[in-house]
Amino acid sequence: MRSGRAAGTHTGTSDPCWLGPATTAFLRGRQVSLLAEGPIADTLRLELATAVGPAGAVGGDPSCEPALVLARHDLLAGAVGVTGPLRRAADAAAGLGEEGFALVGDGSTAAVVATGERGLLHGYFHLLRSAATAGSHEVLPTLETVQEPALPVRMINQWDNTSAGDHLGSVERGYAGDSIFFSDGRIVQDRRRISDYARLLASVGINAVSINNVNVHPAAVRLLTDGLPDVADVARIFRGYGIATYLSVSFASPIVLGDLPTADPGDESVVAWWAGVAEGLYREIPDFGGFVVKADSEGRPGPFDYGRDHVDGANLIAGALRPFGGRVFWRCFVYDHRQDWRDRSTDRARAAYDHFAALDGRFADNVVLQVKCGPMDFQVREPVSPLALAMAETNTVVEFQITQEYTGQQIDLCCLLPQWHEILTFDVSGEQLPGDTLASALARRGRVTASSGVCAVSNVGDDANWTGHKLAQANLYGFGRVAWDPALSAREVLGEWTALTFPDATDLHETLIELQMGSWGTYEMYTAPLGVGWMVTPHTHYGPAVDGYEYSKWGTYHFADRDGLGVDRTVATGTGFAGQYPKAWAERYEHVETCPDELLLFFHHVPYSHLLHSGTTVIQHIYDTHVEGARRVVEMRDLWRSLEGRLDEASWTNVMERLERQVNSAREWRDQVTTYFFRKSGVPDRNGRVVH
Amino acid sequence: MRSGRAAGTHTGTSDPCWLGPATTAFLRGRQVSLLAEGPIADTLRLELATAVGPAGAVGGDPSCEPALVLARHDLLAGAVGVTGPLRRAADAAAGLGEEGFALVGDGSTAAVVATGERGLLHGYFHLLRSAATAGSHEVLPTLETVQEPALPVRMINQWDNTSAGDHLGSVERGYAGDSIFFSDGRIVQDRRRISDYARLLASVGINAVSINNVNVHPAAVRLLTDGLPDVADVARIFRGYGIATYLSVSFASPIVLGDLPTADPGDESVVAWWAGVAEGLYREIPDFGGFVVKADSEGRPGPFDYGRDHVDGANLIAGALRPFGGRVFWRCFVYDHRQDWRDRSTDRARAAYDHFAALDGRFADNVVLQVKCGPMDFQVREPVSPLALAMAETNTVVEFQITQEYTGQQIDLCCLLPQWHEILTFDVSGEQLPGDTLASALARRGRVTASSGVCAVSNVGDDANWTGHKLAQANLYGFGRVAWDPALSAREVLGEWTALTFPDATDLHETLIELQMGSWGTYEMYTAPLGVGWMVTPHTHYGPAVDGYEYSKWGTYHFADRDGLGVDRTVATGTGFAGQYPKAWAERYEHVETCPDELLLFFHHVPYSHLLHSGTTVIQHIYDTHVEGARRVVEMRDLWRSLEGRLDEASWTNVMERLERQVNSAREWRDQVTTYFFRKSGVPDRNGRVVH
Structure with a gap:
């Protein structure tokens, strides 16, 4: 039906x-x-x-x-x-x-x-x-x-699994309930939430959506077969809002679905198989957007399995889609996820650039490389991905994460608009040339085939308020807005969102905007310090575990010992990652004297006594920011409590409950991080606060 | 059917x-x-x-x-x-x-x-x-x-869940496949494995078995209702082997099953409800053993919910069973599982004794307290539980864990018989009085009502070889044997098992016995040092995570800092846990001079430079034992490889595959533990080995 x-x-x-x-x-x-x-x-x-x-x-x-x-x-x-x-x-x-x-x-x-x-x-x-x-x-x-939109591609990726039995429930890294798209292995029959969602996305200018998880689990392959009429109906809904529908597919589809013995791009039968699939799809959905592919990444199949490269893999699928005007979004999240923590010469941060930069110019014109905004994985603070700055001859979308995997999981308030603004307005050359932001560089690439831009992982689920945390709606709203106009400031976007969302509380608008504006910085303060990242509970990624990823296979280390911490990614003595940047940035990141404080530990291993540009030592910075961050969360909580009765009940209660949890979480972060580093460094807090 | x-x-x-x-x-x-x-x-x-x-x-x-x-x-x-x-x-x-x-x-x-x-x-x-x-x-x-058996109660506890959807699959902490008892929420229809299991247990003298998980999940309550005919049939199977059948029940059963508003022991309707349940059970199974209850433990309901104590709770259920000759096994694994790691005054090790010791003499004579063998939770090395040494007027079973939750999960070879022998022959008074072992103390208690003894969590599942690791069968065999005769040495028991299991490989018996005899010591060497415990991966409990439980709510800390490590449990300056022991032991554990090396960090916080009785420092001991432990695993692996063709193929292949994994695991333990403590202490390995 x-x-x-x-x-x-x-x-x-x-x-x-x-x-x-x-x-x-x-x-x-x-x-x-x-x-x-x-x-x-x-x-x-x-x-x-x-x-x-x-x-x-x-x-x-x-x-x-x-x-x-x-x-x-x-x-x-x-x-x-x-x-x-x-x-x-x-x-x-x-x-x-x-x-x-x-x-x-x-x-x-x-x-x-x-x-x-x-x-x-x-x-x-x-x-x-x-x-x-x-x-x-x-x-x-x-x-x-x-x-006019600054960027031609403004896409949302759903990480929705088709059945609840799949890995991590029905939305991977979803913190707002189950999927609004799928239940029991197929597309939901009641499509009102999908229609409402299409309207929300259209209202902020989104023009593309991929509806299933990039980690394509076995049950999801049927979207291409007996699930196709349902997909066509979803595409009809999105079409009404000017949004093109995409599917995530497995590179191994010819084997899984087609009963072929191989998925080798060099095999004629594989080429023919993809062509047949595309033909079938476009017969049902003439304006189908295309595919998103996560290949050779975290255990997913890909061209490497056949001794081919990513050009072979991406162009294979692009070739099948080209007759119909479709595109393939090819993810660049390719790295060694079975790294040995003892091996300090391998650097995950290098991986995307090392794999893709040299392939510039060889991809078909309906291939779009999808590059995460940072070199690691959506941490609260990373440098901009050097791959996003390279590849002038290749369609590129920069990928953001609206769902707050590493940024509080919609329990903690963390408005990501300031982060995105920093990234999109990043000075590509590092030489302050006019019009040289990342967004404008993407727009320039986009002019060739109108296929560059941004995409982001959605934060919605079937919770009544869509995003779990009411105020996290602003991240969804804001992503669309900055994708449309990257020059918009976070404050401008929040102004819009707040006015639209709380029309009856005009006297509180400034307060609400301020609350959101400060939240990313606050979150950064009480979590992993100075850009080093990854001090989170393994698997869930919520809450602190300073050594949680230190001895893991994931390439995610801080190397803290009794003398200091941080990752030496310099060209001179480290992994050389800093050298992947345009010259001005490479030089700036290479030296502790010029490296920005907030990224110091991403690029350098320094002693606890190292003096930051801010005038304080690294260890004292850790103590101070964690105490201050947790204090600010209490302040936010108290402020929110004072708003009781001045906002609609549902919103107030929802945010109040989340802020109470955030207070606990921030306290835990503060105490674990400060204790960990006190035990390791032995340096007492200059301000005499208790460290456990 | x-x-x-x-x-x-x-x-x-x-x-x-x-x-x-x-x-x-x-x-x-x-x-x-x-x-x-x-x-x-x-x-x-x-x-x-x-x-x-x-x-x-x-x-x-x-x-x-x-x-x-x-x-x-x-x-x-x-x-x-x-x-x-x-x-x-x-x-x-x-x-x-x-x-x-x-x-x-x-x-x-x-x-x-x-x-x-x-x-x-x-x-x-x-x-x-x-x-x-x-x-x-x-x-x-x-x-x-x-x-004649030295101990009247020789019981096996299954931690089997009734349905696969339950917590952690169908056997909690099971490492040998799914349950042989349950599938799809009820007892399996094909009961041949149950019958085979009854025969194996009977052959080593087991006389009681509880068939479902002590964490009673909602689906398991139907064992008392529409599942009862199936339970009766299982009891019939065990009856043929002289084994009494028990069920684990929830203290909240009157609410869950009986629709009562309360499970308060002081409530007449609750008393009547339990009496009715017992009557129904014994009508179907006249020789039913009774119940196992995990109450007020890790979130399970219990008498504390009603302001009652454990005497009230246990005697309530015992009263219902008494007319029929049934017993209630009441677990003493009661502790604060929401502890604050910042709070050094609370000590989980104290909990069982603090909760139960003062209640001695007040329990009904068909109540049996079930006390874990150590004060924490089946670590590779703990002192004997002081509660097991107390309570002379109360039926007691000491609980062991055959399933290798913290001891290698049937991937790593770890024959636990030497550990159990140490515990059962523990000198209760500490004054080397004749006949004063823990086993004999239990036997003396047992003489009153023949209700004391030992119990253990099973290590079997539906793997073809029952225990995952072929050689782990010896732990199941051996538990029964030492329960029958605690004076048997580990070597004697292994001699029996090896002769029975590998009758055609008589020339290898000594080799196989040696391999098993050394395995516990080897496992101890490469894991948490000197009795401190808990350096395992959270949740799974396999593999190293030195800080994995350090900042947790579980009361499981090592307090390592740049100067030293260990838990001060002395009376003089610590938590006072040492004072729960009989005088001679209390004095021995209280002082670093007399505390045995292998328990030093359980009882004391010492500097890395502390000199052990063995003549080496704590930090050097950590380096040496971890390197040596990992080396021994390689040696075991190489030895096993040399046995190819000299044992049946299935056994050889199974153990070979596990030993390869153990080599990797031991290497990981060695490198993470030594690196962690080198980074923290800064003390180089005296033997100049590489620490990462």
Whole structure:
């Protein structure tokens, strides 16, 4: 049974997040006009009908003085009597790309004009955002803006498993309940949450989603076979929101699904098999996005199994997708996950660059390399991945992690927008040349084939509030927004989110923004110090275990002894990782004198007595930041307690409960880390605090 | 459907362990006579029929000059013409208890006489053992022995879960496959493995078994309701081998099963509920053993929930069982499992004694306290539990762990018989008084109600060889044997097991015995040093993690810092645990000068430079023993490799594969422990070996 439900409505049974009824209050009872056709226009029509309510009307004729007009540029061309905001928007929209829009409002009427349906959808949601941030709950905002997305690819990866029996439950590294996509080995029959999710993603400009875990478990292969009609229906839902649907597939699919004896890219039957699969897929889903592949990574099969390289592997699958306009996202998270901790010459941080940088220019033009934002794995602090800075001739998406695997698991508040902003605005050359941010470098690559950008692992599950922690919704919201416009500051994005999410608590907006703004820094303070990372409980990755990954196979070490700690990744005496960066950065990271404090232990092994640029020693820094971090969490908790009754009950209670747990967690981090280093260094806290 | 299979046969589909066909070869084709009736006699009759084979005969008349007579003493009383071994055995058997036997053989005939059926069964298996150790594969042995068990209770605890979905799979801390008792939430339909197991246990004198996990998961409660007919059938199987069947039950059963609002021992309805349950049970199983209860332990419900003490709790359930002759085994594994690692005043080692010692004399006479052999939890080295030495007025069983949770998980070879021998022969007063071993103290307590003794957690699962590691069968065998006769040395027991298990490899027996004899000491060398314990991977408990339990809630710390390590449990400056021992031991443990080296870090926090009685420093001891322990494992592996072709293929291959893994594990232990302490202490290895 397919869901007969139209894509354009939402249920109200789950938290509407930043799209609650108040966000469209200024349209209630109004006349609006929509000039466009197609599945996205259908969605928009339902959106508008819901917004205007029974007292309003949605029509096609812009001449009857509607409060709002959304119009495709080509349909307006012959219209006469186009004046005011609509005229200005139409003029501004000329020549925009398919996702761009012009939005003009004079306070009494507003107009969105775009060359494509998706532009209209983006423009509509931008109008809601603008109204909320202007505080215009009841009146149309005054504004004039022309926007295009800075990055062509803005993708969400679900790490959802098809059945609950799979590895780590139904969402790998999910902290907000089970999958909204799957149950009992197949796509859920009730697809209202999927539709609601598509709406949320579309509202912040996401244009691609992969719906199943990159670790493709055996049960998930049936998505390509008898599960395909269900996938097609999900793709239909996302299509209505301008979002392309992707699947994660195993490189070994020809063996697992096709009964072939090999998955060798050099084998004709393998090439033919992938071509057949693509043909079958595109017959059902003509606008299917393509595949995400995790190959030769953490035990997954890949081209290395056949003595081939990643170019062979990625181009194999790209070749099958090319006739249909599909793309393959090829993950670069390739490293030796059976490392020997005794071996200090192997450095996991080097791995992605070592594997891929030399292949630049050899990938097919519908291959997109997916590069994690840091060289390790989504720690609270890492340098920017040097591979993300290289490969000018290859489509690249930089991967972020919205789900808070290493950053508090949606128990601890940790707004990641400041981190993402730092990464996206990273100065690629290190020489402060104009327009040389990571985002602009990606955009430049993207201009070749419109296939570069960003992607991120989702943080949603079937919890009523989607993200477990109410305030973690801001990370999902914010990812879409910075993907659209990397120049947006974290504070601007939080301003939008807060205004949209808590429209009735305008007096608290500044407080809520401040709370989120400081949370990443606070989390960094009470966890692993100075960029060294990995002091987490093995497997779960929540809570402290200073030596938890120290003697492991994962390549994740801090090398603390009684004299000092940190990883020597210099060219001169260490693993040479620092040399993978553009020259200015390589030199800066190479020397303790120029290496930023916050990354000191990522690049250097130093004595506890080493003096930081901040003027304090490493050991005292550890004591001070951990005490201060835990103190700030208590302060956040107390602040939140004082807000009781001033926010909706569900949100307040949810966050209160999480903050209480965060207080305990931060205390545990503080005490374990300080005790560990006191026992090892023997250096007393200069401030005389108790260390256990 | 109940199994229609008689209890007395075995299938041959699984490893016969120490009861292979060669062990009865000396009876093949013989005439034997059995004078006894009842379920155990039925079992014996089938045993004998199998042994003598088609060319022999099993009769009832001892006058036709059979090679072997097994006779109940009372049935012989009026018989005339009783001469030779039968006469001598009959005379010796007079006045024995129900489990004792007299066994006399003159090389051509043999006789077993006992006052009860169980004595005959024990005598029969003793004959097989005697034949094997005498090398008499073909002829009846010459011997004359009268035996009674030293300890009345010799029990096995299964930690089997009723369904695979339960915590940690179907056998908690099981390392030999899934449960042989349960699948899919109920008792298995094919009960051949259960019958085979009953035979193995009976052959070493076990007389009680509890069949389900002491952590009673929700699905297991149905054993008391609709699962009861199946339990009755299992009890029938064990009955044929002289073994009483027990169930583990939850203290909260009146709530879970009985829909009562409380499980309070002071509540009349609760008392009545337990009485009703007992009545129902004994209606189905008139000789049901009783219950095992883990209460107020690691989160399990118990009398503390109602402000009652353990006397109230245990006596409640004992009262229900008393009319039927049943017993309750009440576990003393009660401690704070939510301890704060910062709190050095709480000491888990103290907990059992602190909770129970003062209650001595107040328990009903069908309550048996079940006390773990050490104060912590089955570490490779602990002192003997002071609670096991106290409570002279209370039935007590000392609990051992055959399953190798902390001792190598049946991957590493670790024959625990030397450990158990040390514990059972522990000098209770510490003053070397005659007959003052722990075993004799238990036997003395046992004389009051015949309810003291030993119990142990089983190491079997549905692996073909029962125990995962072929040589781990010796631990199961040996537990039964030392429970019967604690004076037996580990070497004697291993001699029996080896002769029975590898009858065709007599030239290797000494080698195999030596291999096992040294294995516990070797395991101790390469794991946690000097009695400190707990340096294992959290949760799984396999492999090293020096700090794995250091900052945990479990009360399991080593307190290593840059200057030294160990737990101060002295009365003078520590937790006072040492004071729980009888005076001589208390004084010996209190002082570093008199504390045995192997327990030094259990009782004292000392500097790395502390000089052991062995003449080396603590830090050098750590380096030396870890290097030596790992070296010995390599030596064991190489020795085993040289045995290829000289043992049966299945056994050789199994052990070879495990020893290869043990080599890796021991190397990992060696390197992590030595590196950890080098990094912390900064003291180089005197022998100049590489520390990472």
